[in-house]
Amino acid sequence: MSKTIKIKRGKDIVLVGQANNEILSVTSSSTYAIKPHDFKGLVPKLNVKEGDEVKAGDCLFYDKKNPEICFTSPVSGEVAEIVRGDRRAIMEVRVLADKETNYKEFNVGGFENKSADEIKSILLESGLWPTLVQRPFGLIAKTDAEPKAIHISGFDSAPLGVDFNFSLQGEENNLQTGIRVLSKLCSGIIHLNVHKKKDHEIYKGLTGVQMNFFEGPHPSGLPGVQIHHIDPIAKGDVVWTINPQHLAFIGRLFNGGKLDLKQVISVAGSELVKPAYYSCIAGCSLETILKDNLKQDNVRVISGDVLTGTRIEKSGYLGYFDQLISVIPEGDEYEFLGWLVPSYPRPTISNSLPISKFLTKKFKVNTNLHGEERAFVVTGQYEQVLPMDILPVQLLKSILAGDLDKMEQLGIYEVIEEDMALCEFVCTSKIEVQQILSEGLELMAEEG
Amino acid sequence: MKFLRKTLDNLKPTFSKGGKLSFLHSTFDGIETFLFVPNRTTQKGSHIRDGIDLKRTMFTVVIALLPALLFGMWNIGYQYYNAIGQTDTHLQYFFYGLIQSLPIIIVSYGVGLGIEFAFCQIKGHPINEGFLVSGLLIPMCLPPDIPLIYVAVATAFAVIVGKEVFGGTGMNVLNPALTARVFLYFAYPGAMSGDEVWVAAKPENWTDGYSGATNLAEIYKASTGGEAFTPGVFKASAWESFMGFIPGSIGETSALMCLIGAVILIISGIGSWKIMLSTFAGGFLMGQILNMVGGNAYFDMPAYYHLIIGGFAFGAVFMATDPVSAAQTESGKWIYGLLIGILTVLIRVFNPAYPEGIMMAILLMNVFAPLIDNYVIEANIKRRLKRVTV
Numbered sequence A: 001m002s003k004t005i006k007i008k009r010g011k012d013i014v015l016v017g018q019a020n021n022e023i024l025s026v027t028s029s030s031t032y033a034i035k036p037h038d039f040k041g042l043v044p045k046l047n048v049k050e051g052d053e054v055k056a057g058d059c060l061f062y063d064k065k066n067p068e069i070c071f072t073s074p075v076s077g078e079v080a081e082i083v084r085g086d087r088r089a090i091m092e093v094r095v096l097a098d099k100e101t102n103y104k105e106f107n108v109g110g111f112e113n114k115s116a117d118e119i120k121s122i123l124l125e126s127g128l129w130p131t132l133v134q135r136p137f138g139l140i141a142k143t144d145a146e147p148k149a150i151h152i153s154g155f156d157s158a159p160l161g162v163d164f165n166f167s168l169q170g171e172e173n174n175l176q177t178g179i180r181v182l183s184k185l186c187s188g189i190i191h192l193n194v195h196k197k198k199d200h201e202i203y204k205g206l207t208g209v210q211m212n213f214f215e216g217p218h219p220s221g222l223p224g225v226q227i228h229h230i231d232p233i234a235k236g237d238v239v240w241t242i243n244p245q246h247l248a249f250i251g252r253l254f255n256g257g258k259l260d261l262k263q264v265i266s267v268a269g270s271e272l273v274k275p276a277y278y279s280c281i282a283g284c285s286l287e288t289i290l291k292d293n294l295k296q297d298n299v300r301v302i303s304g305d306v307l308t309g310t311r312i313e314k315s316g317y318l319g320y321f322d323q324l325i326s327v328i329p330e331g332d333e334y335e336f337l338g339w340l341v342p343s344y345p346r347p348t349i350s351n352s353l354p355i356s357k358f359l360t361k362k363f364k365v366n367t368n369l370h371g372e373e374r375a376f377v378v379t380g381q382y383e384q385v386l387p388m389d390i391l392p393v394q395l396l397k398s399i400l401a402g403d404l405d406k407m408e409q410l411g412i413y414e415v416i417e418e419d420m421a422l423c424e425f426v427c428t429s430k431i432e433v434q435q436i437l438s439e440g441l442e443l444m445a446e447e448g
Numbered sequence B: 001m002k003f004l005r006k007t008l009d010n011l012k013p014t015f016s017k018g019g020k021l022s023f024l025h026s027t028f029d030g031i032e033t034f035l036f037v038p039n040r041t042t043q044k045g046s047h048i049r050d051g052i053d054l055k056r057t058m059f060t061v062v063i064a065l066l067p068a069l070l071f072g073m074w075n076i077g078y079q080y081y082n083a084i085g086q087t088d089t090h091l092q093y094f095f096y097g098l099i100q101s102l103p104i105i106i107v108s109y110g111v112g113l114g115i116e117f118a119f120c121q122i123k124g125h126p127i128n129e130g131f132l133v134s135g136l137l138i139p140m141c142l143p144p145d146i147p148l149i150y151v152a153v154a155t156a157f158a159v160i161v162g163k164e165v166f167g168g169t170g171m172n173v174l175n176p177a178l179t180a181r182v183f184l185y186f187a188y189p190g191a192m193s194g195d196e197v198w199v200a201a202k203p204e205n206w207t208d209g210y211s212g213a214t215n216l217a218e219i220y221k222a223s224t225g226g227e228a229f230t231p232g233v234f235k236a237s238a239w240e241s242f243m244g245f246i247p248g249s250i251g252e253t254s255a256l257m258c259l260i261g262a263v264i265l266i267i268s269g270i271g272s273w274k275i276m277l278s279t280f281a282g283g284f285l286m287g288q289i290l291n292m293v294g295g296n297a298y299f300d301m302p303a304y305y306h307l308i309i310g311g312f313a314f315g316a317v318f319m320a321t322d323p324v325s326a327a328q329t330e331s332g333k334w335i336y337g338l339l340i341g342i343l344t345v346l347i348r349v350f351n352p353a354y355p356e357g358i359m360m361a362i363l364l365m366n367v368f369a370p371l372i373d374n375y376v377i378e379a380n381i382k383r384r385l386k387r388v389t390v
Helices: A116-126 A172-185 A223-230 A244-256 A354-359 A392-400 A404-409 A417-426 A433-447 B002-015 B022-035 B054-083 B090-123 B130-140 B148-166 B176-187 B215-224 B238-243 B255-267 B273-293 B303-308 B312-319 B330-350 B357-389
Strands: A004-006 A020-025 A031-034 A044-046 A059-063 A066-072 A077-084 A090-097 A133-135 A149-153 A189-195 A210-215 A239-241 A262-268 A276-281 A299-303 A310-312 A324-329
Touching: A004 A223, A031 A077, A044 A090, A059 A090, A066 A116, A116 A172, A116 A244, A133 A223, A149 A223, A149 A244, A172 A189, A172 A244, A189 A223, A210 A223, A223 A239, A223 A417, A244 A262, A392 A404, A392 A433, A392 B357, A404 A433, A404 B357, A417 A433, B002 B022, B022 B090, B054 B090, B054 B130, B054 B255, B054 B312, B090 B130, B090 B148, B130 B148, B130 B176, B130 B312, B148 B176, B176 B357, B238 B255, B238 B303, B255 B273, B255 B312, B273 B303, B273 B312, B273 B330, B303 B312, B303 B330, B312 B330, B312 B357, B330 B357
Parallel strands: A004 A210, A020 A276, A149 A189, A149 A239, A189 A210, A262 A324
Antiparallel strands: A031 A090, A044 A059, A059 A066, A077 A090, A133 A239, A262 A276, A299 A310, A299 A324
16 A cells, blocks of 8 residues: 655755756766775775776675675776775775776576576675665665565655655666566565655656655654664564665666666755766766866865765765766865854754754755764654654664663654754764764664 | 954964864854854765754744843832832833842853853863853842852753763753752742742832732642632732732743743744643643642642642643753653643642742653653554564
């Protein structure tokens, strides 16, 4: 039964620089990178060394704890560099791309008749398995557990969010194949959640899914919130989530037998000359896209949205899970009596900033903290932006206290960092909510 | 601005670690961040943050207190001239009240901030803004002719025992301002109760027949004297009590001004309307129930009187809503407020020797707030478990 769910609590943060609905192409980037840090809890083990030749779809590194999970090269070429960080942790595996991409062939013929295990091994080998994210904890899906359901959020409600209905045009067939493939791995329902007021034409003809309708502000587009309202997670449950772009990748793999990671991403934000959609391949370098496209130099480039994304260099690489690059100004400036008379509008949920709250529709937001970190004082704020029956403050306190029982009882299985990113945004005391939650999730995943 | 910024930048090394005046680091930091919102940017998690911070939050509360404070100053003068049987201009009333109350405010802020700064310095913490509000609440809930030394002692007690021993702002169990008041009430009852302290004029200067009794004292007298309730029990009419033309603590007399403050707090979203509404509702409800029971003048007093006499409105709007010492869960706030209202009226009626029930009620509920929250949390956990089995 399809459901219609109204999300009341939350906040749409509307920013200047939403990508125009046009797809620009740029000279494709010369290097591509896969970053192990994009995957939570992953300990990578290299499968290649610098100088090796790889095809698109060849394994670059795998999960040390689970060696069948491969992370593959999005393009063919030469392994150019393995970038290491502190304690020699692998930060990036860079591949210098060939002019023509050579694809590794995957035997996908007649997948409809293949067993779940065969499907699984194709996904694992192709490197698309890690697109399946497992709840609780938001880790890469375990290979030995069948999920009770799969949730696909068909829309992005985050600031400057991607319009999938635009970026996935023409992918209908791939999406459908993707759904058929996933239905082989999950006997439960595959939920496709769309926003009632946002266009969702591309999903309309899809079969094999239960379409659920959401209304209301961000975080209505987050799978965590959707799962909570459709079919909540309890202890022992396993649920998978996947984003629609990745679903199309899976479909493409099973339609064509090769790993083709072309996608349309949104490059947005107030500091871009031309905020627009760009056609590129997963893991691409942003150098060509951002070159001559920045209004100024003192900017923060974020792979992902401004609430949950990862900060990257201007010449950095697109994150594995992201279809959005946000570029906003840094806020490293002093503001004279800024707490009393703000010198420019800033997004807020507080009525005590009336000009920002009521008179400004679109914000040019920067990265300033707008205050200093303080002890937790103001109550009732997190609850305004967390549309779940979860007590956010008490959950965070149980994490700080390291109380595993309380964490479990208060619903830690139902949330991952992104679900509480708005709590962090609104916090008067500037507490690092996502960091705390992340520590709790890690502890729970280890102990639980 | 640039000049100011430059000066601060030049001074900064002196106050930083290793600098000559590094022992004043927190103080410098407090002043600097007061003048300039720092240039700190987000490093982890969300890249953007809401424009609100604790400074603005606390400042909004101070703004909300101003109507009650300014009116209170005028009222001190008005009551003074009334007591000595003279009249004067409104400006003169206000001016008199200003002179009378300003030293109390200065002492409260001076002592409180001094201790806070010292503690922050020792612990290496940044200075919290919480005392900006407490420092004003303390004078506003004290009688107008309270000796300054008492103010100083009470403030020190409130900040040290009420707050710092628990870990500073955000960690205290009791409302700091009420801690100061209750300390004075038990340590120096002579200065905090009776009929003589609520007017700035010395009793020997009063005109014949003048009584400085508060509404609460009058109704107490009436009920112990076995009188039936008539509006005539009070010197002041209900309207005058609501407006605040009555003797009392500096900022608490006018229910109207407290309501204006409430409107500011509610519109700005800083104060919890749930707590305010449920406190008033609790008081009114209990008043109604006691009306039905009947017995003496206090029982028979119409319920709305409870809301306009004494410090009920002031406590409900400014004291009960302190987010740190109140219930922290949203449903808990309803229960917390309701119980404050109910307890206030119960304390007033059943134990009228305590002239002000709301102070006791709020402090008591401060202590019980974590328990209320605990029940709300348990209910949430049960709800979650139930969901699983269905």
